[in-house]
């Protein structure tokens with residue numbers, strides 16, 4: 001935002017007419033819950049005394065969790081060009097969280113962030129360049145930094161877009177849930193010289209419609225698009241809003257880049273239709289995708305996204321209230337229900353490409369995406385995941401996009417491996433905060449430890465075993481004098497709990513070992529040997545050696561009391577089910 005009295009970007013620019021008072025006004029935005037924002041993105045103080053203020057739909061807590069997890073994902077996956085995250089209320093289109101990383105500090109809006117400054121320093125050569133060159137480049141980078149990429153950037157969405165193809169084809173009756181699709185790894189497409197390949201070159205074989213989504217099969221989705229036909233496909237893209245800006249109340253929204261209808265409907269060339277069916281050969285904004293996916297899961301209602309909830313006068317009277325705006329209904333309630341059921345299996349199926357977005361206690365649905373960056377070197381990718389929860393009555397959608405994983409890092413490049421765990425973590429943080437009730441759903445093996453102190457050893461043992469634990473008794477008494485861990489706490493089923501019968505429980509401290517990268521089985525054994533207990537998050541723990549610890553709630557090297565429960569985030573690293581770029 002400018003140092004003068006004119007909004008430079010974001011909300012202030014759109015609402016300038018509302019906010020403009022006399023010189024020296026106050027423009028101050030607060031989060032919907034009335035607290036100050038934890039981030040600087042939309043907060044501005046002027047030395048002033050009057051004017052309206054605005055209350056945002058952005059929620060400081062949601063924003064905090066989004067930022068925390070997005071930054072972690074960028075670090076974990078060695079991402080070179082930052083990331084984008086959006087959290088949307090799917091029923092209203094209200095934006096609960098939105099940011100691109102790296103962002104900038106509005107208190108120092110004229111200063112480049114560290115990574116861009118480093119880029120500038122590396123580029124600048126005082127021997128061959130002038131101060132004007134430097135300044136021009138500085139300004140260009142500054143503008144890049146100011147940009148809200150969630151609405152200002154376009155990208156090729158890749159397979160996250162399959163949700164839209166699925167919804168359109170189901171609505172039009174071009175496919176049904178009973179259809180099967182065969183993938184031999186490639187298919188011929190009219191007008192295309194080379195065969196079109198599935199990301200899995202060996203093919204997926206015979207699949208139901210739901211399995212085609214779970215596998216993110218390109219051949220199946222090209223087939224689905226071809227059945228729908230270019231004309232109807234194009235009609236649905238228009239209906240889902242991909243040819244218009246969403247009209248979000250922020251400055252700087254970009255337009256999509258699409259084939260013209262004439263070229264797309266070429267009866268002798270189906271290559272655009274086939275590739276578009278799995279999200280390639282066109283560019284859209286992240287806000288367009290999450291708005292359309294929200295429509296696909298909310299009963300079919302395309303909502304206009306918004307960030308300003310209220311405009312409030314200085315005396316506290318409400319000048320205006322934003323009510324949710326339905327642009328149009330795109331698909332029926334019934335079709336939307338089927339879409340929800342299918343994308344839930346992408347996460348809940350043990351072989352689903354989205355399984356790493358699993359959240360214990362919640363029914364999560366979603367879709368992975370991995371796409372090539374248009375016009376870039378061939379090793380530049382965008383990896384993404386869009387998640388929705390809870391699937392019995394969707395309330396929020398979360399889209400996270402990571403820009404350019406380092407191909408030399410050795411980490412397998414895929415939306416399912418890199419971004420699904422991030423969206424799962426964001427949902428695990430925000431769903432309880434938003435008051436969304438747990439509704440069973442994804443598999444958890446955590447069980448509540450009964451409180452058995454003062455019970456007889458035999459009775460306590462029976463209770464523990466009934467709850468799914470193995471029991472170790474220390475001391476020769478008949479009555480349980482203490483237990484580890486304490487009662488009424490959740491730990492992984494199958495853990496070995498300790499009952500003290502006369503012998504006293506150690507009150508020593510334990511240094512937490514580093515379990516990241518270890519299998520679940522190894523981590524549990526290791527923790528127990530140290531006198532620690534394990535609780536899991538993320539994918540369901542199994543004996544598979546591809547299920548490994550990505551994160552632990554207490555850092556390695558920290559000292560904790562004996563018997564402490566450490567939560568570990570599990571991911572499935574099985575690359576054979578992780579879609580990569582085809």
Ligand SMILES: [Zn+2]
Nearest residue numbers: 183198204217
């Ligand atoms: Zn396939």
